[in-house]
Amino acid sequence: MSECACNSGVKLIYSCSGNADVGEISDRAARALRREGFGQGSCIAGIGAGIPGYIQSAKGADVNITIDGCPVACARKILENIGITPVSYIVTEMGFKKGSTHVTPEAIETVYNNVKEGKTGEQKPVIKGGGCGCGGSC
Amino acid sequence: MHKIEILGMGCAKCNKLEELAKQAADELGIQYEIVKVKDMDKIMNYGVMITPALVVDGVVKVAGKLPPYEEVKKMVKG
Numbered sequence: 682m683s684e685c686a687c688n689s690g691v692k693l694i695y696s697c698s699g700n701a702d703v704g705e706i707s708d709r710a711a712r713a714l715r716r717e718g719f720g721q722g723s724c725i726a727g728i729g730a731g732i733p734g735y736i737q738s739a740k741g742a743d744v745n746i747t748i749d750g751c752p753v754a755c756a757r758k759i760l761e762n763i764g765i766t767p768v769s770y771i772v773t774e775m776g777f778k779k780g781s782t783h784v785t786p787e788a789i790e791t792v793y794n795n796v797k798e799g800k801t802g803e804q805k806p807v808i809k810g811g812g813c814g815c816g817g818s819c
Numbered sequence: 820m821h822k823i824e825i826l827g828m829g830c831a832k833c834n835k836l837e838e839l840a841k842q843a844a845d846e847l848g849i850q851y852e853i854v855k856v857k858d859m860d861k862i863m864n865y866g867v868m869i870t871p872a873l874v875v876d877g878v879v880k881v882a883g884k885l886p887p888y889e890e891v892k893k894m895v896k897g
Contacts, residue, residue: 683862685830686869686883693868723868733879734866741869741883 684721686741692720693742694796695728695756695767696749702782703750703772709784710772710792711748719797720746725756728763739765748772748796751779770796821851822877823895826862827870829855832885836871839885843892851895 684691696711697704715722725747727735739745739760745767747756757769773779775795782788794800823840827833837855844851856862856874865874869883873894880894 683826683859683868683870685828686832686871691869691883721868724866727866732866734872734882735868737872737879737882738866738868741881 690744691742692744692746693723693739694720694746694748695723695725695760697725697747697751697754697756699750699755701750701779702784703777703779705750705784706772706777706782706788706792707748707750707756709789710796713789713793714796720744725759729759736763739763744768746770746796748792768799775800821849821875821895821897823851823853824856824874825853826856826865826867826872826874826882828857830871833871835885836873836891839888839891840873840895843888843895847892847896849895 694711694714696707698708711722714720723738724735728739745760745765747760747767748770749756750772752771752773754769754771757767760767772792775792777788823844825833825837825840837853841853862870865872865879867879867882871885872882873880873891875895875897886894
């Protein structure tokens, strides 16, 4: 649902929703955060597709939060491409390994809590370039 | 004829944005119709997550903030 900007502090949450296990966790944690009212969900695909409504909403938000599964950080980069620096969270920096993580309620809760508590985890450089799919281990 | 849409539920910022858009369109001397859109489904179909938003001829120009008048003028101009 759209939110009125008369309420200050509008937070938009994006997940990479990638195909890997950690992408699924990012997606489910973002949905849980939205349901609990921590922020409002928005669509990173809409921004990547250049849909003006999503782009202008991101520009109008007080805070944009990205939850990426791995350090390729696609969601974060999509926002950076339109000139926005989001608060970035990366699931693999929270103790999960891409390709060998079970998508459990506990894993989702861990990411949910880290975002809610503002724990950005160990900050590693974001991988530049195409992304080989290794999840940051090469 | 340009179509100017103000998306939002009718808050103070929505009303102010409508006022600025009208003023800009009048000053520019363009032919326009202005429509207030409160239907949430229509708002969401534009991909707008924060209101108020200004849409000119089907393109979202701004969302979630009230731009200065000069910017609104540029947006209305297209």
